[in-house]
Structures are given as C-alpha cells and as structure tokens.
Amino acid sequence: GNSVTQMEGPVTLSEEAFLTINCTYTATGYPSLFWYVQYPGEGLQLLLKATKADDKGSNKGFEATYRKETTSFHLEKGSVQVSDSAVYFCALSGRMNYGGSQGNLIFGKGTKLSVKP
Amino acid sequence: KAGVTQTPRYLIKTRGQQVTLSCSPISGHRSVSWYQQTPGQGLQFLFEYFSETQRNKGNFPGRFSGRQFSNSRSEMNVSTLELGDSALYLCASSSLGLAGDETQYFGPGTRLLVL
Numbered sequence: 001g002n003s004v005t006q007m008e009g010p011v012t013l014s015e016e017a018f019l020t021i022n023c024t025y026t027a028t029g030y031p032s033l034f035w036y037v038q039y040p041g042e043g044l045q046l047l048l049k050a051t052k053a054d055d056k057g058s059n060k061g062f063e064a065t066y067r068k069e070t071t072s073f074h075l076e077k078g079s080v081q082v083s084d085s086a087v088y089f090c091a092l093s094g095r096m097n098y099g100g101s102q103g104n105l106i107f108g109k110g111t112k113l114s115v116k117p
Numbered sequence: 118k119a120g121v122t123q124t125p126r127y128l129i130k131t132r133g134q135q136v137t138l139s140c141s142p143i144s145g146h147r148s149v150s151w152y153q154q155t156p157g158q159g160l161q162f163l164f165e166y167f168s169e170t171q172r173n174k175g176n177f178p179g180r181f182s183g184r185q186f187s188n189s190r191s192e193m194n195v196s197t198l199e200l201g202d203s204a205l206y207l208c209a210s211s212s213l214g215l216a217g218d219e220t221q222y223f224g225p226g227t228r229l230l231v232l
Contacts, residue, residue, distance in 0.1 A: 034220070043121075104162040105150070105162065106162070
C-alpha cells in the first residue's frame with residue numbers, strides 16, 4: 001500500500017542555516033505530494049504541494065521537488081529562522097482509478113525542527 | 118474565506134462515555150476528512166465524506182462513526198470511549214473533484230482527553 005517515510009527528528013539548527021528534511025514515498029500511480037507544518041497547539045497548515053513529476057512546490061522560502069525516479073519529495077530552505085520552529089509532515093494523496101483523489105492523506109511521522117537564535 | 122472550524126476545541130470525558138465532534142468546512146467545499154493524531158501513532162485517517170456519503174474509511178473500530186449534512190458540515194462520534202482515544206482530532210476540507218483542487222485544508226482540531 002501507499003506509505004511515506006520521512007527523516008526522524010528532532011532537527012536542531014542555528015538561525016540562517018540550510019535545512020533539508022528528507023521524504024520518500026511508496027505509491028501506486030501518480031499521487032500528489034504535500035508538506036504540512038504544525039505549530040504548537042495548532043492544526044496543520046499547508047506549506048507547499050506538487051501534483052506531478054518534476055513539479056516544484058514553493059512557499060515562504062521553502063521548496064520541494066517531486067522526483068518520480070527517486071520517489072522523493074525533500075523539503076529545503078536556504079536560511080531558516082527561529083519562527084520556522086515547528087513539526088513538518090510530508091504527505092501523499094492517493095488516486096482513484098478514475099484519477100480523482102482518494103480523499104485520504106497518508107502522512108509521514110513528522111520531523112520536529114528547532115531553530116536557535 | 119473563513120477557514121475550517123471545529124468545535125469544541127477541548128473536551129474531557131471519562132471512559133465509557135460517548136462524544137460528538139463537529140466540523141464546518143470552508144464554504145463551497147464538499148469533502149470533509151477526519152484524522153486522529155497521537156504521539157504514538159502519528160496522523161491516521163479516520164474517514165472521508167463527500168456529498169453526505171462516506172467515500173473512504175480508515176482502519177478504526179466501529180465505535181468511530183461520522184456523518185455529513187446537506188450543508189457539508191460534518192460530525193464524528195466516538196462511543197464507549199477508551200483511554201487510548203485521547204488524541205487531537207483534526208478535520209480537513211477539500212473542494213475535491215476530477216479537475217478540482219484536492220488540497221486538504223485543516224481546522225485547529227479538537228483535543229480530547231479521556232480519563
């Protein structure tokens with residue numbers, strides 16, 4: 001079945017450091033891929049998404065490229081800030097036979113990022 | 118547009134009781150999905166409703182049920198609560214469709230504590 005594997009945390013970085021959080025997936029067909037972020041005590045916020053191979057999603061300085069050949073969707077940011085401290089989830093949305101979404105997201109276990117000033 | 122809203126935000130119940138959680142999707146969204154988040158199991162899919170019909174269901178016991186109303190608002194119910202049901206319950210809405218945006222937008226969650 002479909003699954004998502006992301007690097008275990010926690011990840012601790014200094015402000016302005018480069019961030020990479022690895023995410024790989026297993027899926028039949030061509031899922032859509034997402035990164036969500038969760039701040040303490042809150043729900044999930046969509047950070048970025050990609051719906052087909054070679055698409056690059058980007059938002060707030062974060063980027064991730066949908067790599068079908070390596071089944072990966074790694075999250076990167078060139079210079080992190082203290083305000084980026086949160087838990088990051090990689091997720092995929094499977095597809096029905098007719099092409100529509102299955103309506104359920106499959107999540108990785110989350111990576112906690114702490115950024116120190 | 119207003120985001121996804123969930124009520125109540127916090128709940129304390131005792132074992133054996135039942136609980137009903139409510140979710141109002143983003144205006145115009147017809148798909149509502151529910152997820153359970155726990156430290157041990159992470160984020161797990163409960164079920165998805167689209168136009169008042171359950172389209173997809175996760176691997177949870179029958180104590181967990183849901184429904185969707187004609188205005189797309191959704192409720193989930195957990196009967197005979199167990200300690201292990203303590204979790205953050207998240208609702209997400211989506212416009213979903215063959216050519217539509219399948220992105221799910223999440224509410225703030227309902228934190229349930231079972232004593």
